Amino acid sequence: MVFAVSAVGLLGMVGLGTEVGAWYLARSAADNAADAAACAAALAVSNGSSYQDAGLTTAAADGYAAGGPVAVTVNNPPATGGYAGNPAAAEVVIDTTFTPVVAGLFTKAIPTVASRSVAMVEPVGNACAVSLTGDMQITQATGDQDKQCYFASNAGDGTAVNTPAASISAYGVTSVGSCFGCNGPPALLRQAASYQPPTTNPYTAIDALSFGSFQPVTIPSTMPANYTLVPATATGTFNTGTPAVATYAWTSGQPFYAYEGNLTIPAGTTLTLVPGVYFFVNASLTMLNGSTVQCRLTASGAGACAPGNAGVTIVLLGNPASSVGNLTIQPTATVVLGALNSQTGSFSNSSGLGAGYTALNGILFYRRGLAGGENIGAPGVNITGNTGSTPTILNGGMYFPNSYVWYGANGNSNDTATCAIVAAAYLSLTNAPSLFSSNDCPTVYKTPMPQVEAVRVVE
Numbered sequence: 001m002v003f004a005v006s007a008v009g010l011l012g013m014v015g016l017g018t019e020v021g022a023w024y025l026a027r028s029a030a031d032n033a034a035d036a037a038a039c040a041a042a043l044a045v046s047n048g049s050s051y052q053d054a055g056l057t058t059a060a061a062d063g064y065a066a067g068g069p070v071a072v073t074v075n076n077p078p079a080t081g082g083y084a085g086n087p088a089a090a091e092v093v094i095d096t097t098f099t100p101v102v103a104g105l106f107t108k109a110i111p112t113v114a115s116r117s118v119a120m121v122e123p124v125g126n127a128c129a130v131s132l133t134g135d136m137q138i139t140q141a142t143g144d145q146d147k148q149c150y151f152a153s154n155a156g157d158g159t160a161v162n163t164p165a166a167s168i169s170a171y172g173v174t175s176v177g178s179c180f181g182c183n184g185p186p187a188l189l190r191q192a193a194s195y196q197p198p199t200t201n202p203y204t205a206i207d208a209l210s211f212g213s214f215q216p217v218t219i220p221s222t223m224p225a226n227y228t229l230v231p232a233t234a235t236g237t238f239n240t241g242t243p244a245v246a247t248y249a250w251t252s253g254q255p256f257y258a259y260e261g262n263l264t265i266p267a268g269t270t271l272t273l274v275p276g277v278y279f280f281v282n283a284s285l286t287m288l289n290g291s292t293v294q295c296r297l298t299a300s301g302a303g304a305c306a307p308g309n310a311g312v313t314i315v316l317l318g319n320p321a322s323s324v325g326n327l328t329i330q331p332t333a334t335v336v337l338g339a340l341n342s343q344t345g346s347f348s349n350s351s352g353l354g355a356g357y358t359a360l361n362g363i364l365f366y367r368r369g370l371a372g373g374e375n376i377g378a379p380g381v382n383i384t385g386n387t388g389s390t391p392t393i394l395n396g397g398m399y400f401p402n403s404y405v406w407y408g409a410n411g412n413s414n415d416t417a418t419c420a421i422v423a424a425a426y427l428s429l430t431n432a433p434s435l436f437s438s439n440d441c442p443t444v445y446k447t448p449m450p451q452v453e454a455v456r457v458v459e
Contacts, residue, residue, distance in 0.1 A: 231276020339396025362447030
């Protein structure tokens with residue numbers, strides 16, 4: 001009889017303990033659902049879509065559909081807490097009632113599980129290589145780990161970044177879609193992050209530039225052993241290696257000079273560029289195996305260009321846009337070029353257009369348009385690069401907004417780039433060990449950096 005009486009209390013205590021444990025589990029599940037819903041709402045705030053729909057849909061998918069015993073509130077900006085009034089943050093509050101069983105014997109109160117979460121999208125680092133619209137494929141690539149150099153893809157599919165058996169060393173990999181193979185062999189300081197916000201493109205102002213009319217300058221059909229090009233806005237003589245093909249003095253309102261006809265640098269030929277901006281219209285630029293391309297302060301070849309303030313910007317245009325030429329650097333070409341960090345001198349007399357051309361500051365290559373028939377198997381930009389004793393060293397921003405790009409350069413450990421940023425529509429890092437760096441971008445080359453953003457729970 002004593003056992004029978006005491007057993008009632010004992011079983012009641014066990015039942016009450018079990019019920020309390022269930023309350024804690026319900027609270028934990030609601031907390032997790034609120035975190036996920038807040039992250040979804042913050043992403044929607046970032047991309048301009050409905051944060052209410054994103055938060056409610058995500059909460060419902062986790063078992064907390066609004067209605068009945070469940071109330072889901074989505075706020076932007078948050079109504080309470082440390083981020084109240086912050087337009088970049090989203091708040092989700094989930095309130096749900098818990099029907100008591102054993103506890104109902106002791107109280108008529110109905111317990112409520114309340115969970116709250118606040119999330120927002122924040123910058124987390126720089127991207128040294130960005131695939132702007134298509135997938136990124138990586139076989140060999142290295143990015144600065146100490147400068148938070150990410151590889152990023154804005155593609156939203158299942159192979160936004162594809163790295164099967166890849167050799168990667170970087171701070172991190174981020175993608176709008178998913179990343180195949182990113183958590184296997186690659187050496188990353190941060191775990192690869194999928195389903196993240198798009199990486200920002202800091203070069204869109206270049207696409208809005210109007211380059212006006214051009215005065216054509218032809219390329220000789222037979223290339224001499226030494227050949228010098230003069231930029232579009234300089235005063236001087238083209239082609240100092242042979243009799244001049246054009247001499248001009250550029251003045252305000254005069255059409256820019258541009259090279260027409262494909263320029264191919266064969267083995268044994270040294271191409272010298274003096275600081276400035278070079279336009280190629282309906283013309284491909286090809287640096288063959290055994291060729292040399294360099295920057296010099298004068299057309300005579302005297303004085304190596306200083307990083308940044310004595311560099312070059314190469315612009316490939318098409319008229320129509322579908323006729324834009326290709327850019328090719330073959331494996332044993334020796335190419336050492338750095339971007340011009342300021343366009344002020346180049347375009348200062350361009351009939352009031354000079355201010356707009358500062359968008360080209362820190363840009364080494366820009367290719368506008370998409371040639372017909374171009375695809376990942378027939379890329380418009382193919383930079384294989386030399387990683388031997390005389391390497392291909394490219395410093396500055398390389399912007400190919402509509403191009404399929406194969407890229408491999410700056411891979412020599414003894415002489416490497418200090419600012420190598422590539423942004424392309426489709427990017428394949430398969431040709432050679434590629435080194436990306438952002439060390440000197442803001443200070444020396446003034447190259448804008450793509451910003452990697454991530455969503456995180458802040459409260």
